[in-house]
Amino acid sequence: MTLHRKMARNLMITAIITVSGALYAAEPVQPIEPVKQVNLALAELGKKLYFDPRLSKSGFISCNSCHNLSMGGTDNLKTSIGHNWQQGPINAPTVLNSSMNVAQFWDGRAPDLKAQAGGPIANPGEMAFTHKLAVSVLESIPGYITDFKLVFGDDGIDIDKVTDAIAEFEKTLVTPNSPFDRWLLGDQQAINDQQLTGYQLFKNSGCAACHNGPAMGGTSFQKMGVVAPYHAKSPAQGLVAVTGKDADRFKFKVPTLRNVNMTYPYFHDGEAETLTEAVDVMGRLQLGKKFSEKENAQIVAFLNTLTGDQPSFQLPVLPPSSDNTPQPKPFD
Amino acid sequence: MTLHRKMARNLMITAIITVSGALYAAEPVQPIEPVKQVNLALAELGKKLYFDPRLSKSGFISCNSCHNLSMGGTDNLKTSIGHNWQQGPINAPTVLNSSMNVAQFWDGRAPDLKAQAGGPIANPGEMAFTHKLAVSVLESIPGYITDFKLVFGDDGIDIDKVTDAIAEFEKTLVTPNSPFDRWLLGDQQAINDQQLTGYQLFKNSGCAACHNGPAMGGTSFQKMGVVAPYHAKSPAQGLVAVTGKDADRFKFKVPTLRNVNMTYPYFHDGEAETLTEAVDVMGRLQLGKKFSEKENAQIVAFLNTLTGDQPSFQLPVLPPSSDNTPQPKPFD
Numbered sequence: 001m002t003l004h005r006k007m008a009r010n011l012m013i014t015a016i017i018t019v020s021g022a023l024y025a026a027e028p029v030q031p032i033e034p035v036k037q038v039n040l041a042l043a044e045l046g047k048k049l050y051f052d053p054r055l056s057k058s059g060f061i062s063c064n065s066c067h068n069l070s071m072g073g074t075d076n077l078k079t080s081i082g083h084n085w086q087q088g089p090i091n092a093p094t095v096l097n098s099s100m101n102v103a104q105f106w107d108g109r110a111p112d113l114k115a116q117a118g119g120p121i122a123n124p125g126e127m128a129f130t131h132k133l134a135v136s137v138l139e140s141i142p143g144y145i146t147d148f149k150l151v152f153g154d155d156g157i158d159i160d161k162v163t164d165a166i167a168e169f170e171k172t173l174v175t176p177n178s179p180f181d182r183w184l185l186g187d188q189q190a191i192n193d194q195q196l197t198g199y200q201l202f203k204n205s206g207c208a209a210c211h212n213g214p215a216m217g218g219t220s221f222q223k224m225g226v227v228a229p230y231h232a233k234s235p236a237q238g239l240v241a242v243t244g245k246d247a248d249r250f251k252f253k254v255p256t257l258r259n260v261n262m263t264y265p266y267f268h269d270g271e272a273e274t275l276t277e278a279v280d281v282m283g284r285l286q287l288g289k290k291f292s293e294k295e296n297a298q299i300v301a302f303l304n305t306l307t308g309d310q311p312s313f314q315l316p317v318l319p320p321s322s323d324n325t326p327q328p329k330p331f332d
Numbered sequence: 333m334t335l336h337r338k339m340a341r342n343l344m345i346t347a348i349i350t351v352s353g354a355l356y357a358a359e360p361v362q363p364i365e366p367v368k369q370v371n372l373a374l375a376e377l378g379k380k381l382y383f384d385p386r387l388s389k390s391g392f393i394s395c396n397s398c399h400n401l402s403m404g405g406t407d408n409l410k411t412s413i414g415h416n417w418q419q420g421p422i423n424a425p426t427v428l429n430s431s432m433n434v435a436q437f438w439d440g441r442a443p444d445l446k447a448q449a450g451g452p453i454a455n456p457g458e459m460a461f462t463h464k465l466a467v468s469v470l471e472s473i474p475g476y477i478t479d480f481k482l483v484f485g486d487d488g489i490d491i492d493k494v495t496d497a498i499a500e501f502e503k504t505l506v507t508p509n510s511p512f513d514r515w516l517l518g519d520q521q522a523i524n525d526q527q528l529t530g531y532q533l534f535k536n537s538g539c540a541a542c543h544n545g546p547a548m549g550g551t552s553f554q555k556m557g558v559v560a561p562y563h564a565k566s567p568a569q570g571l572v573a574v575t576g577k578d579a580d581r582f583k584f585k586v587p588t589l590r591n592v593n594m595t596y597p598y599f600h601d602g603e604a605e606t607l608t609e610a611v612d613v614m615g616r617l618q619l620g621k622k623f624s625e626k627e628n629a630q631i632v633a634f635l636n637t638l639t640g641d642q643p644s645f646q647l648p649v650l651p652p653s654s655d656n657t658p659q660p661k662p663f664d
Contacts, residue, residue, distance in 0.1 A: 051402050060413050065392075070383050070650045077662060081392050085417035087663050262652045274655045310649045317642045318402045320594045323606045330409060331419050 028208040029216055031181035032097060032258065032308055035172050041151045046169030048147070048316045049162060055134045056127035058083055059328025063120070063166065067095040069311055072262025073173065078270030079234070083128035090236050091270035094263045096311070097256055099171045101218035106252045106268045108221060109242045113167035118159055131159040137326055138162065143319020175259055175308030183305070191305045198302030201295055206287045216257040216306065223251050224268065227288035230281075234269035259307045275300045360535060360544040363513035364429060364590065364640055367504050373483045378501030380479070380648045381494060387466045388459035390415055391660025395452070395498065399427040401643055404594025405505065410602030411566070415460035422568050423602035426595045428643070429588055431503045433550035438584045438600045440553060441574045445499035450491055463491040469658055470494065475651020507591055507640030515637070523637045530634030533627055538619045548589040548638065555583050556600065559620035562613075566601035591639045607632045 049055065053062040066080045066088075067073050073094035075081075080088035090106055098104065104116035120126040121134050138144045138157045148157045151165070180199070182190035191199070202208060211217045221239045224230045230250070239248035252268050266272040272281055279299050283289045291299065381387065385394040398412045398420075399405050405426035407413075412420035422438055430436065436448035452458040453466050470476045470489045480489045483497070512531070514522035523531070534540060543549045553571045556562045562582070571580035584600050598604040604613055611631050615621045623631065 053400075053403075054408075058413065059409055060397075060407065068385075070648055071385075072652070075392065076386075076653065077391055077660060081390065081662055085662075264653065273659065276655065312646055312649075314644055315647045316402055317644075320404070321408065321596065323608065327605065328409060330413055330417075 027184060028203060028212040029180070029184065030214045031184050032174055032176040032178070032214050034176045035174055038172055039151075039168055042165050042168040043172050044169075044316075045147050045151050046165035046167065047313065048144075048318055049166050050169050051316050052318050054137050054141075054318075054321070054325075054328065055121050055129060055162075056083065057129045057133075057328065057332075058127075058330035060330055061127050063095075063117070066092040066120070066126075069095075069173070072096060072259050072310075073098075074263045076264060078265055080126070082126040083124070086125045088125060090234055090268055091265065093253075093255060094259065095170055096173050096175050096263075097215045097258050098218070099174070100213070100215040100256070101253065102220065103253065106236065107238050107241050108253050113170045114163045117163040117166040117170070131162075133326070135159055135162065137321075140322055140325040141319050142322055147319070173311045175310060178258070178306050178308035180302070180305040181308065191302075194298055194301045195305050196302075198298035198300070199305075201291075202299055202302055205283065205289055205291075207282070207299075210254045210286075211257050217254040218256045220254055221248070221251040222254050222286070224285075225250060226286045228285045230285050232267075232269050233271050236268055238268075257303060257306055259310075261304050261307055275303055279303070359516060360540040361512070361516065361548055362546045363516045364506055364508040364510070364546050366508045367506055370504055371483075371500055374497050374500040375504050376501075376648075377479050377483050378497035378499065379645065380476075380650055381498050382501050383648050384650050386469050386473075386650075386653070386657075386660065387453050387461060387494075388415065389461045389465075389660065389664075390459075390662035392662055393459050395427075395449070398424040398452070398458075401427075401505070404428060404591045404642075405430075406595045408596060410597055412458070414458040415456070418457045420457060422566055422600055423597065425585075425587060426591065427502055428505050428507050428595075429547045429590050430550070431506070432545070432547040432588070433585065434552065435585065438568065439570050439573050440585050445502045446495045449495040449498040449502070465658070467491055467494065469653075472654055472657040473651050474654055479651070505643045507642060510590070510638050510640035512634070512637040513640065523634075526630055526633045527637050528634075530630035530632070531637075533623075534631055534634055537615070537621055537623075539614070539631075542586045542618075543589050549586040550588045552586055553580070553583040554586050554618070556617075557582060558618050560617050562617050564599075564601050565603050568600055570600075589635060589638055591642075593636050593639055607635055611635070 050063040053060050053065070055062065061083065066075045068075055073096040075092050077092070079090060080092045082088055093106060099113060102108070104110035104113060105119070110116040110119060118131060121129050122131055135157055138148075144157065148161060149155060152161055179190045179195075183196075210220060210222050213219050224232065224238070232250075236252075237249050239251040240246065242248075260266075261275065264273065264275075266275070266278040267281075272278040276296055279291060279296050283291045283296075382395040385392050385397070387394065393415065398407045400407055405428040407424050409424070411422060412424045414420055425438060431445060434440070436442040436445060437451070442448040442451060450463060453461050454463055467489055470480075476489065480493060481487060484493055511522045511527075515528075542552060542554050545551050556564065556570070564582075568584075569581050571583040572578065574580075593607065596605065596607075598607070598610040599613075604610040608628055611623060611628050615623045615628075
């Protein structure tokens with residue numbers, strides 16, 4: 001599916017939900033739905049791979065290192081730490097609810113979770129491995145040989161199966177049941193007056209123009225610095241890297257606001273340390289609006305209602321390496 | 333309790349178990365017992381702290397980074413990776429069943445789990461933080477303030493409470509129900525003939541002189557290279573660093589053999605990559621015995637029966653930082 005088709009599809013889904021859901025028919029935000037369809041065997045295999053640092057050259061970095069499921073699916077660092085302690089160029093976006101994104105990465109260069117999952121493994125600044133070497137490690141591990149055969153029904157491991165499994169696990173990482181979602185579903189006590197006022201301000205000020213839908217973001221690319229320029233610390237240029245169009249320079253995927261009080265620091269360069277700062281910058285640079293201290297606090301109070309049930313699962317136990325497993329090379 | 337008192341106590345416990353357990357009365361190894369007494373609230377808090385990278389300067393390294401509970405309580409690296417990708421001087425020992433150790437670290441410099449837990453936090457080559465800074469981070473996190481108050485019944489957080497909690501969690505990390513333990517408990521089908529022959533060889537060759545008790549190790553310090561010298565890659569000198577006695581040079585704590593097929597690579601310098609190699613070196617250097625290929629395979633088959641039920645728990649969700657939480661400093 002192309003990017004524009006996916007965006008159109010997402011808009012259709014939003015429209016359908018809006019029509020069918022009487023309680024929140026007039027709202028630009030819809031509740032996060034729990035996972036209803038998942039290949040559980042594939043997701044369980046994907047969970048192991050997600051936690052397995054043997055997919056990195058060092059044997060030390062896993063998907064969970066930078067998209068830590070104990071910490072809102074992020075690393076809570078400005079920019080991530082990669083192989084050999086390299087400083088990453090961009091803030092690690094949360095993996096939570098990322099299945100709802102129109103595309104993956106801040107610049108949308110991966111069309112879906114499966115395509116994304118292969119990226120960091122082979123990125124010299126992140127896990128610094130190759131797909132071929134990662135697969136050869138997995139092929140040497142008896143427990144994985146059995147797992148892949150059980151799940152896929154045939155012999156052999158390849159990067160396609162590996163990223164299929166990781167993506168299926170990531171589809172399970174949704175966070176329903178936030179206080180705000182309970183309010184959307186009719187529980188008027190779920191949020192307080194300050195939070196409700198914050199939501200109204202959020203809608204009326206224009207925030208919801210981009211932060212809408214169930215994930216409150218992730219469905220479009222927008223220029224960082226619409227009304228006034230944003231002086232980014234990161235050299236990242238956004239969507240232009242994918243489309244080659246000059247008009248897409250500094251356009252980044254609108255981040256989800258779900259669980260936003262767990263996914264600090266904020267923006268693609270991680271420069272906003274607090275929600276107060278992020279709301280202030282967004283108001284001034286994107287909307288041309290200077291929120292008063294009181295308004296800012298109201299919006300922040302609302303944003304604090306967006307944290308849902310975090311994914312809850314047993315820490316996976318990984319199948320041990322065999323005598324034939326290639327050794328990790330952390331210090332080469 | 334002093335080191336010698338603890339060793340005497342452990343021997344007494346072993347004696348009691350041996351007398352009371354008719355099935356394995358004559359065996360030098362006793363089954364791992366499940367946890368029977370634990371302060372669950374304290375252990376749950378300790379679990380969060382164990383997984384919390386905010387106890388490190390970088391905000392990236394937690395206890396679980398090097399004592400990974402998905403991987404036998406180790407990092408499966410020769411030597412660990414510390415702050416700023418520093419190469420550690422020694423192989424990370426497993427945290428599994430470590431409550432049974434007479435002392436902690438390879439050189440026994442910490443008398444117990446609580447004393448150990450504070451070490452890596454403040455070690456410049458590991459988590460590179462200070463106790464004071466770690467506590468100031470925790471004190472800024474509302475969720476932890478509540479947790480500590482609930483668990484300890486009074487206000488305030490200090491390193492004593494932090495290490496108490498981590499140690500209590502670590503007490504839960506035992507691995508009962510291995511095939512060999514089921515055999516010890518009377519299930520004759522739990523191990524096969526090759527494995528049983530391996531166990532007899534293990535006993536008759538002298539391995540059990542040091543690798544005995546429930547943990548099959550952890551209760552004494554022995555010289556690495558008794559019959560022939562061991563040429564270590566690590567500069568570590570062992571127990572002498574604690575006692576100052578020249579006789580203790582190159583004496584290291586005998587490692588547990590529980591879950592040994594998950595805790596590769598082996599020895600304090602991590603130089604033995606496979607069990608085959610480890611058994612061969614131990615035979616020659618500690619016992620003056622060259623095991624044949626067949627004997628080596630029998631002992632390895634036995635060692636593969638020592639993997640018990642791995643700790644099984646929900647991945648903890650960590651309380652988010654507040655606006656007042658000091659920022660992690662990964663690249664300073």
